[in-house]
Amino acid sequence: MPRIRQAAVLAALALPLLAVGASADTVHVGVTLSATGPAASLGQPEQKTVALLPTQIAGQKVEYNVLDDGGDSTRGVANMRKLVDDGQVDVVIGSSITPVSMALIGVAAEKKVPLLTMSASARLIAPMDPQRQWVFKLPQNDSLMADAIVEHMARHGVKTLAFIGFNDAYGDSWLAETTRAAAARGVQLGSVERYSRTDTSVTGQVLKVLAEKPDAVLIAGSGTPAALPQKALKERGYKGHVYQTHGAANNDFLRVGGKDVEGTILPVGPIVVAAQLPDSNPVKKVALEYVHRYEAANGAGSVSAFGAHAWDSGLMLEAAIPVALKAGRPGTPEFRAALRDALEGLTNLTLSHGITTMTADDHNGFDQRARVMITIQNGAWKLLP
Amino acid sequence: MDPTIIAILVQDGVVNGAIYALLALSLVLVFAVTRVIFIPQGEFVAYGALTYAALDAGQMPGSVWLLCGLGAAACAASLRAEWRRLSPRRLARLLAGTLALPAAVLLATRELAPLQPGVLVQALLALLIVTPMAPYLYRVAFRPLAQASVLVLLIAAVGVHLAMGGLGLVFFGPEGSRATGFSEDSLELGPLIVPGQSLWIVGLTVALMLGLYGFFEFTLYGKALRATAVNRLGARLVGIGTAQSGEIAFSLAGVIGALSGILIVPLTTVYYDTGFIIGLKGFTAAIIGGMASYPGAALAALGVGVLESFSSFWASAFKEVIVFTAIIPVLLWRSLRGGVVEDEE
Numbered sequence: 256m257p258r259i260r261q262a263a264v265l266a267a268l269a270l271p272l273l274a275v276g277a278s279a280d281t282v283h284v285g286v287t288l289s290a291t292g293p294a295a296s297l298g299q300p301e302q303k304t305v306a307l308l309p310t311q312i313a314g315q316k317v318e319y320n321v322l323d324d325g326g327d328s329t330r331g332v333a334n335m336r337k338l339v340d341d342g343q344v345d346v347v348i349g350s351s352i353t354p355v356s357m358a359l360i361g362v363a364a365e366k367k368v369p370l371l372t373m374s375a376s377a378r379l380i381a382p383m384d385p386q387r388q389w390v391f392k393l394p395q396n397d398s399l400m401a402d403a404i405v406e407h408m409a410r411h412g413v414k415t416l417a418f419i420g421f422n423d424a425y426g427d428s429w430l431a432e433t434t435r436a437a438a439a440r441g442v443q444l445g446s447v448e449r450y451s452r453t454d455t456s457v458t459g460q461v462l463k464v465l466a467e468k469p470d471a472v473l474i475a476g477s478g479t480p481a482a483l484p485q486k487a488l489k490e491r492g493y494k495g496h497v498y499q500t501h502g503a504a505n506n507d508f509l510r511v512g513g514k515d516v517e518g519t520i521l522p523v524g525p526i527v528v529a530a531q532l533p534d535s536n537p538v539k540k541v542a543l544e545y546v547h548r549y550e551a552a553n554g555a556g557s558v559s560a561f562g563a564h565a566w567d568s569g570l571m572l573e574a575a576i577p578v579a580l581k582a583g584r585p586g587t588p589e590f591r592a593a594l595r596d597a598l599e600g601l602t603n604l605t606l607s608h609g610i611t612t613m614t615a616d617d618h619n620g621f622d623q624r625a626r627v628m629i630t631i632q633n634g635a636w637k638l639l640p
Numbered sequence: 641m642d643p644t645i646i647a648i649l650v651q652d653g654v655v656n657g658a659i660y661a662l663l664a665l666s667l668v669l670v671f672a673v674t675r676v677i678f679i680p681q682g683e684f685v686a687y688g689a690l691t692y693a694a695l696d697a698g699q700m701p702g703s704v705w706l707l708c709g710l711g712a713a714a715c716a717a718s719l720r721a722e723w724r725r726l727s728p729r730r731l732a733r734l735l736a737g738t739l740a741l742p743a744a745v746l747l748a749t750r751e752l753a754p755l756q757p758g759v760l761v762q763a764l765l766a767l768l769i770v771t772p773m774a775p776y777l778y779r780v781a782f783r784p785l786a787q788a789s790v791l792v793l794l795i796a797a798v799g800v801h802l803a804m805g806g807l808g809l810v811f812f813g814p815e816g817s818r819a820t821g822f823s824e825d826s827l828e829l830g831p832l833i834v835p836g837q838s839l840w841i842v843g844l845t846v847a848l849m850l851g852l853y854g855f856f857e858f859t860l861y862g863k864a865l866r867a868t869a870v871n872r873l874g875a876r877l878v879g880i881g882t883a884q885s886g887e888i889a890f891s892l893a894g895v896i897g898a899l900s901g902i903l904i905v906p907l908t909t910v911y912y913d914t915g916f917i918i919g920l921k922g923f924t925a926a927i928i929g930g931m932a933s934y935p936g937a938a939l940a941a942l943g944v945g946v947l948e949s950f951s952s953f954w955a956s957a958f959k960e961v962i963v964f965t966a967i968i969p970v971l972l973w974r975s976l977r978g979g980v981v982e983d984e985e
Contacts (some may be wrong), residue, residue: 299814
């Protein structure tokens with residue numbers, strides 16, 4: 256017992272020393288992501304990427320404090336409060352999925368800490384209001400991607416479309432965007448089917464879709480679960496076009512889908528086919544650097560588009576922190592406010608997913624340079640002209 | 641909706657229902673013998689499936705290490721519980737069962753995994769890796785609590801479920817896998833295309849059920865299990881080791897879970913957390929069967945499978961709602977008809 260008490264006293268004495276030593280001119284970055292739970296396939300590459308982010312920006316040490324929220328909004332909020340209150344962070348990166356990130360917006364505004372979210376939904380940054388001023392979104396808006404898909408359909412003579420999507424916020428968002436984009440281009444959206452990530456069979460949904468004989472089917476799922484409806488369609492002899500969303504673009508999708516997903520068409524951030532981009536594309540260099548760094552640390556072929564969002568958050572901080580330092584020292588409210596302003600002022604910054612220009616109304620800043628259409632050929636992603 | 645669609649939906653429902661039936665059976669079995677509501681049953685499905693898939697891809701499945709760890713933990717737990725009563729012979733048996741067996745499986749896996757020795761050997765190896773975890777878990781987590789209330793056992797089961805789920809993520813990663821099936825052929829019956837794998841599923845389910853029936857009716861161990869299920873104290877009075885009964889029940893649950901996983905992984909993508917929802921549907925069936933009746937649970941499981949496949953056709957967005965809501969009228973009916981709440985022991 257005495258020994259334990261001694262240790263506790265020592266620890267209590269040492270803690271403030273550590274805290275003081277750490278906060279002098281160090282930028283503290285808090286990270287909350289879904290490394291476990293249903294969104295682990297997004298959170299894990301993000302977590303591995305955070306380990307590669309710069310530890311020195313403009314002469315300042317940068318420290319990352321990473322917490323796992325397991326895809327749970329309550330834990331996400333608790334993490335963020337802990338990061339801000341105990342960790343005194345200057346900026347928070349997170350989280351991996353929309354429901355968690357939605358819950359973080361309020362905390363970011365309350366504590367006046369900029370939040371860089373790696374979730375996809377446009378609702379995180381629109382409509383712009385005083386709360387959302389503190390939020391910046393790294394992934395492309397679904398509307399940008401949905402437009403690309405429907406435009407491709409219209410160009411290839413698709414008249415009727417069926418939709419099979421996740422039974423969650425991801426599917427909802429895609430259904431809304433697809434409905435809008437399809438109406439604008441005169442593509443008729445027929446049956447709308449939903450399934451969940453852990454379903455073992457989608458036979459019922461696929462039969463219903465096939466009964467309508469649509470020209471094309473759009474599957475809105477992420478990661479390997481997106482392969483299930485496509486395999487079922489193939490099994491039942493569907494011959495039309497199959498489109499996927501950018502959520503499907505990881506190598507595990509290819510592994511699980513095998514030859515059944517050949518010829519799938521999907522829009523993605525340029526990072527996915529970085530090596531195939533023309534040299535004139537400024538994204539190529541940035542994206543390839545990330546690919547090389549990530550694969551050097553985690554093995555060849557391990558890179559995914561999701562982790563690249565975390566990388567992009569590092570690039571944005573690298574650009575914004577030097578500007579913000581002019582207004583105050585890290586750890587002060589002035590610095591955090593200046594960092595927010597600096598992020599909003601980023602212009603033509605090249606990221607691995609595209610080129611961003613933030614404005615007061617648009618905290619995503621991507622244009623069509625942030626998407627390319629690709630297909631799957633011989634088990635690999637292939638850039639479509 | 642035409643007859644072809646109905647036929648395809650029924651076929652799909654029966655195949656899924658067969659898996660739910662297996663899980664429902666083992667849930668009923670474990671509950672009857674040990675009073676544990678075996679929530680981690682689903683994890684055994686996922687572990688079986690993903691271990692088999694890893695072997696199929698020529699990789700070393702991480703679950704082997706868990707097997708070794710659990711074996712050592714079970715050995716320690718047993719030594720602590722029985723060190724006073726250990727004869728040399730029992731000690732040797734304990735060491736062989738908890739330390740030598742995992743070590744042998746580890747060596748065999750290391751030798752065989754890179755060779756990709758074919759589906760049958762891989763399936764057997766996956767069964768060998770996953771099944772012993774169940775009795776080990778019983779020794780570590782449930783046997784020390786054997787006298788506790790059903791609620792405490794349920795909480796322990798939830799704890800094991802969460803731990804195994806988390807470890808599954810570590811071993812198998814967040815993404816799912818598929819594997820080669822026992823049979824790539826398919827049978828054409830008019831408009832129906834019946835994949836060979838689904839015949840395997842239905843066939844093995846029926847065979848397992850018949851086997852279990854024979855086990856319970858005609859073998860001494862089976863009768864001991866039934867006796868434990870009927871009356872724990874009475875069973876002990878006539879010299880049946882209830883702890884051994886519990887271990888056998890868990891082993892059976894482990895085999896059934898792992899086998900279900902191996903059977904479905906060629907048909908669908910399995911994730912580290914897929915097992916839970918499959919187990920939950922088996923659980924629904926077991927509840928409809930009253931947690932006591934084997935044929936009742938098996939029939940209910942087929943019903944759940946068919947209901948699921950039809951509701952995914954008509955109202956895919958509400959599929960799970962429909963399937964799990966089915967439990968409510970049954971519970972109502974049971975409580976209105978039965979009236980008496982069963983006492984514990």
